[in-house]
Amino acid sequence: MSIKTVREALNDGMREEMRRDPTVILMGCDVAVRGNPFGVTKGLLQEFGPKRVIDTPISEPGFTGAGVGAAATGLRPIVEILYSDWITLAMDQIVNMAAKMRYMFGGKVNVPLVVRAPFGSGGGNAAQHSQSFENWFNHVPGLKVVAPISPYDCKGMLLTAIRDDNPVIFFEHKRAYQIKGEVPDEEYTVPFGKAAIRKEGSDVTIVSYSMMSIKALQAAEELEKEQGIKCEVIDLRSLLPLDYETVMGSLAKTNRIVVCQEANLRGGMAADIVAEIIDRGFDLLDAPPVRVAALNVPMPYNMALENEVIPSVQKIKAAVLKALGDR
Amino acid sequence: MTKVLPREDDGDGKCFEDLEIPPDLDLGRQKDMYLKMCLIREFDTKVKELWLDNKIYGLAHSYVGAEAIAVGACAALHPDDYITSTHRGHGHTIAKGADINKMMAELFGKYEGYNRGKGGSMHIADVEHGMLGATGIVGSGMPIALGSALSANVLGNGKITICFHGDGGTNQGVWHETINMAAAWNLPVVFVIENNQMAIGTELSCVSKETDLFRRALGYGIPGVLVDGFNVFEVYLAVKEAVERARAGQGPTLIEARFLRLLGHFVADDQWYRDLTKVEPYWDYDPVKRMREYFILNKLLKEKEIVEIEAKAKASVERSVVYASTECSEPGIDTLYEDIYAHGEVIV
Numbered sequence: 001m002s003i004k005t006v007r008e009a010l011n012d013g014m015r016e017e018m019r020r021d022p023t024v025i026l027m028g029c030d031v032a033v034r035g036n037p038f039g040v041t042k043g044l045l046q047e048f049g050p051k052r053v054i055d056t057p058i059s060e061p062g063f064t065g066a067g068v069g070a071a072a073t074g075l076r077p078i079v080e081i082l083y084s085d086w087i088t089l090a091m092d093q094i095v096n097m098a099a100k101m102r103y104m105f106g107g108k109v110n111v112p113l114v115v116r117a118p119f120g121s122g123g124g125n126a127a128q129h130s131q132s133f134e135n136w137f138n139h140v141p142g143l144k145v146v147a148p149i150s151p152y153d154c155k156g157m158l159l160t161a162i163r164d165d166n167p168v169i170f171f172e173h174k175r176a177y178q179i180k181g182e183v184p185d186e187e188y189t190v191p192f193g194k195a196a197i198r199k200e201g202s203d204v205t206i207v208s209y210s211m212m213s214i215k216a217l218q219a220a221e222e223l224e225k226e227q228g229i230k231c232e233v234i235d236l237r238s239l240l241p242l243d244y245e246t247v248m249g250s251l252a253k254t255n256r257i258v259v260c261q262e263a264n265l266r267g268g269m270a271a272d273i274v275a276e277i278i279d280r281g282f283d284l285l286d287a288p289p290v291r292v293a294a295l296n297v298p299m300p301y302n303m304a305l306e307n308e309v310i311p312s313v314q315k316i317k318a319a320v321l322k323a324l325g326d327r
Numbered sequence: 328m329t330k331v332l333p334r335e336d337d338g339d340g341k342c343f344e345d346l347e348i349p350p351d352l353d354l355g356r357q358k359d360m361y362l363k364m365c366l367i368r369e370f371d372t373k374v375k376e377l378w379l380d381n382k383i384y385g386l387a388h389s390y391v392g393a394e395a396i397a398v399g400a401c402a403a404l405h406p407d408d409y410i411t412s413t414h415r416g417h418g419h420t421i422a423k424g425a426d427i428n429k430m431m432a433e434l435f436g437k438y439e440g441y442n443r444g445k446g447g448s449m450h451i452a453d454v455e456h457g458m459l460g461a462t463g464i465v466g467s468g469m470p471i472a473l474g475s476a477l478s479a480n481v482l483g484n485g486k487i488t489i490c491f492h493g494d495g496g497t498n499q500g501v502w503h504e505t506i507n508m509a510a511a512w513n514l515p516v517v518f519v520i521e522n523n524q525m526a527i528g529t530e531l532s533c534v535s536k537e538t539d540l541f542r543r544a545l546g547y548g549i550p551g552v553l554v555d556g557f558n559v560f561e562v563y564l565a566v567k568e569a570v571e572r573a574r575a576g577q578g579p580t581l582i583e584a585r586f587l588r589l590l591g592h593f594v595a596d597d598q599w600y601r602d603l604t605k606v607e608p609y610w611d612y613d614p615v616k617r618m619r620e621y622f623i624l625n626k627l628l629k630e631k632e633i634v635e636i637e638a639k640a641k642a643s644v645e646r647s648v649v650y651a652s653t654e655c656s657e658p659g660i661d662t663l664y665e666d667i668y669a670h671g672e673v674i675v
Contacts, residue, residue, distance in 0.1 A: 025481055051481055057511070062470045062504025069474020072459060073409065074482055077474075093501075096464055097471065104450040105460055106443035107666030141667050141674075165669035241674045 002185055007177040009151035010040050013158035014078065016187065018048050021076060024162055027054040027063055028080030028116075037082060038118065038177050064090035064115065068098045068167075071113040076162055084117035084171060085131045098167040099142030110165040114158070118174035119147075120211055120262055121299055121310050130299035130306075132210075132263035137169045138240050138272060144192060145240040147171040147210040151181040153237050156190030164192070173211045193241035197250070201230035204320045205250040205257045207273060209236040212260040212292070212311065219316035231320060239269060247273070248281050255286040256323040260316060264309075265293035290319040346621035349560040351567075352402070354627055358636060360402055360559060361622070364394040364615050365640035367418045370427055373644050374417070374434065374448070375594040382652070383434045386463075387448040390418030392557075392589035395614035396521050397422035399562030400489050400584075403570045409457045409475040409488040411468040413521070416451050416461025419491055425453040431647035437655035443666070444658040457486075465526070466499030468492060473505045476514035476579075487573050488516045489566065495526030497540055506581065510547040513578035517569040520581070521556065523588035528600045541583035549579050556586030557612040589613070 004012065018024045026044060028036070032055040035042030045053040056063040060081060067079035081087045087094070098111050121130035137145045144166055148157045154172065161168040198217050201224075208216040213235035220231035232250045236242060251257050257277060259270040270291040277289060295309045352360075371389040378387055390397065393415070401410065401422035412419040420430060425441070433440025434448055441453055452460035459475060462468045472490030479486040496502055497520060509516050520540050524531045532538050544551025552569070554561045562584050569580035587609045591598045610616075622628040664673045 023482070025477075054512075057504070057507060059504035059508065061501045062473065062508055065467070065470020065501060065505070066474040066477055066508065069411075069459070069471035069476075070478040070481075071474070072454075072471070073475040073478040073486075074484075075474075075478045092464060092467055093470060097462070097467060101460065102669065103666050104442060104446040105452040105454060106441060106445055108441070108452060108454040109460075110669055144668075144674075166672075 001182045003180055004151045004183040005177060006151050006154050006172070006179045007038065007040050009155035009183050010158055010172065011042065011044070012183070013155040014041065014044060015047065017159060017162045018044065018052065023074060024076045024078065025052045025054065025070070026078045026080065027056050027067065029056055029058055029082045031055060031080050036080065038174065040177065041080070060086050060089035061093055065093035065097065067113050067115070068093055068101070068111060071098075071111045071167070072101060072109045076112045076114075078114045078116060078162065081115060081117045083129050083174070084119035084133060085128050087115070087117050087133060094137070094143070094167070094169070095140050099140045103142060111167045112165045113167040114161045114170055115167070116170045116172060119171045120173040120175055121294070121306070122175045124301055124303050124306060125299070126301040127298040132171070132261070134169070134171055134239055135263060135267060135269045135272065138269060142167065143240060144168045144238075145171070146192060146238045147173070148190070148237045149173060149176055149179070149210050149213055149235065151179065151183050153190050153196070155183055156188055157192070157237065159189045160192055163189070171210065176211060190237070192238040193243055194238065195243035195246040196235045196237055197246065198233040198235050199231065201232040202253055203230045203256065204323050205232045205234060205247070205254045206260065206316065206320065207234050207236060207247055207257065208260040209239060210262065212262050215311070215313045216260055216316055219313045219320065222313070223317055223320055229320065229324065242273070244276060244280060247277065248284070251277065251281060251284050255284055257285070258290045258292060258316065258319045258323050260292040260311060262311060263294060264296045265291060266296050268293055287323050287325060290323045292316050292319045344555070344558075345624065346558055346560050346617055348625060349563060352560070352563070356402065357627070360398050361618050362636050362640060363398045363422055364559065364618060365637050366427060366643060367391075367394045367397065367421050368615050369640045369644040370421060370430070370647075371417055373648065377434070377648070378594045385447045385449070386414075387434065387594045388415040388592065389590050389594050390415055392613065393418055393521055393523065393586065395559035395618075396519065396556050396562050396584045396586070397491070399559040400491070400519050400566040402563050403567040404487060404489065407457055408486050409459055409472070411459050411472040411475070411488065411490050412461040413468060413491055413493055413496065414449050414461060414463050414465065415493070417448065420451050420453055420458050420461070423453065423458040424456045425458060427643055427647045428650045431651040432655045435651040435655065436657070437651055438658040438662065439655040443662065445666070466492060466496035466501050469496065469499070469501045469505035472516050473509055473514065476509060476516035477512075479515050480512070485574065486515070487570050490516055490518045491521060492518070493526070494520060494522040494524060494531045494540060497543070498526070498534060506547050506549070506579065509579040510549045513576060515573040515576075516579045517566055517573060518579060518581045519566065520583045522583050522585045524585075525588045525592070527592045539583070541581060544581040547581070549581055551581045551583070553583045553585060556584035557614045557617060559614055559618055
């Protein structure tokens with residue numbers, strides 16, 4: 001085991017896969033010479049050369065589509081969208097091509113594409129550099145969507161994503177690159193569709209992913225210390241597929257549930273998860289499920305306003321108390 | 328090669344020339360090309376008939392009138408090279424060597440079709456023969472071609488990609504992005520604009536000031552070539568030269584194959600929005616008719632031999648209809664979740 005940051009874990013993951021498999025390439029804005037704005041891809045150009053580590057022009061639809069075409073013809077491209085907000089530009093290629101090629105071509109083609117997209121809010125980046133769009137991709141059959149947060153999961157799931165023969169949207173939280181954690185020195189992978197229980201508890205289940213799982217854990221620890229409330233914190237890690245077995249298993253124990261997302265509330269992952277929970281186990285619920293999410297506003301620049309919008313530890317704690325309301 | 332062809336409003340079309348004997352195609356290959364052109368003509372003529380007869384459904388776009396482009400271009404490729412297509416993909420698929428039985432089965436929505444009945448006309452794909460799929464979104468095949476060219480470059484397998492697209496596609500943002508990147512990285516791809524001068528119901532001249540699309544190549548630092556899109560040999564020679572450049576690592580070429588859409592946007596389009604008297608004269612340049620006349624004029628084939636080729640094409644298409652309508656099966660409901668994900672994985 002070594003202690004690594006998320007940044008190092010992702011870099012190691014790409015490096016090791018590129019060493020192992022000559023068909024893995026990396027492309028995106030500033031990924032080669034500059035090593036990406038967050039330093040995640042540093043050194044890869046030097047090791048693998050400009051044929052496999054490609055600085056693209058600022059042409060998201062074009063280079064994402066090139067990733068789709070390359071994936072369909074024998075490569076395993078990692079395409080990086082510098083800020084996930086701009087994945088909007090590449091939507092046609094992701095939604096209408098990558099996700100559907102196999103199905104509409106009768107299974108004749110694999111699209112082993114990874115789209116890495118730094119997402120999430122904070123830091124005063126305002127409305128076009130702070131968004132979380134994972135719910136849009138959750139809506140599209142043919143895609144897989146993951147959002148790991150620990151260095152261990154980031155590396156292990158990146159390897160799984162690269163080796164997967166389906167297009168994977170890989171959301172990295174851009175304020176998580178400095179997070180440190182233990183990462184095995186030997187090769188390992190983390191499967192999709194398996195949630196991690198970050199803290200066991202019997203009173204309320206908190207479903208979360210990415211940065212919200214860190215906030216959820218903090219909220220759970222504070223609630224336990226302050227009020228003796230025992231929350232079970234689930235980090236989904238993978239959104240499509242989503243590990244409902246673990247979610248429902250936890251709910252069967254706690255009978256109360258809070259679902260967190262960093263994106264704004266309306267039409268989000270949390271709404272979909274709550275609907276699925278109701279379909280699968282309405283009778284398990286002792287109280288209405290509670291959603292925690294950002295407000296339905298574009299992200300404002302002003303820090304005080306921004307803090308108001310982003311879901312906080314405090315809001316998760318309040319949601320847990322609400323879920324416990326009638327106890 | 329770069330003579331200016333008449334546009335719709337130029338009237339008489341006198342700039343078109345007779346087909347000349349190509350220097351490097353023996354008669355056997357010429358006959359092959361003629362057979363493919365006839366197959367496309369027969370296939371898409373039959374498709375219209377079947378559509379109007381409610382035997383097939385959805386949207387189907389006819390390649391009739393454009394046969395010279397797909398056949399001329401694909402004749403310059405090796406069997407394992409790639410092509411990307413448009414929503415008007417039957418011609419590309421046949422020209423690349425597809426089995427028309429599987430094509431017709433697909434249009435009938437059958438499980439034996441190329442796409443297991445899940446794609447239909449607009450997504451017809453024959454990946455085994457390097458045909459990377461028709462696409463229903465204009466211009467969206469552009470970056471796919473960039474990707475296959477990129478993979479050829481990384482894998483060093485020497486494969487070339489021809490990226491077919493229409494004049495409509497040239498006004499998508501990805502058109503610029505794709506050609507810019509392919510040029511910047513010297514990728515082995517040939518861009519063939521099928522300039523039929525109509526984007527659904529809108530004339531190119533209404534939406535683009537510069538209608539000499541090949542001139543756009545200047546902006547990307549690559550060669551731009553204009554050819555007569557009704558002339559199979561002219562298309563062939565231009566694409567061959569571009570393919571040779573690409574194989575030699577000299578990067579992409581932009582070829583504008585200019586012609587005129589002779590029929591409607593899709594098979595049942597009555598074209599009320601268009602002055603068809605201006606289209607009528609262009610039927611004189613019908614590429615199939617022109618190639619036929621070429622064989623006779625140059626005494627290369629006798630009428631009987633030509634009729635034999637045409638009859639063969641007709642019989643193949645008739646056979647494909649029998650195959651699709653009587654020898655194939657409907658995809659079962661149990662196939663609905665098949666092939667959404669690889670290796671049989673199902674995520675409900």
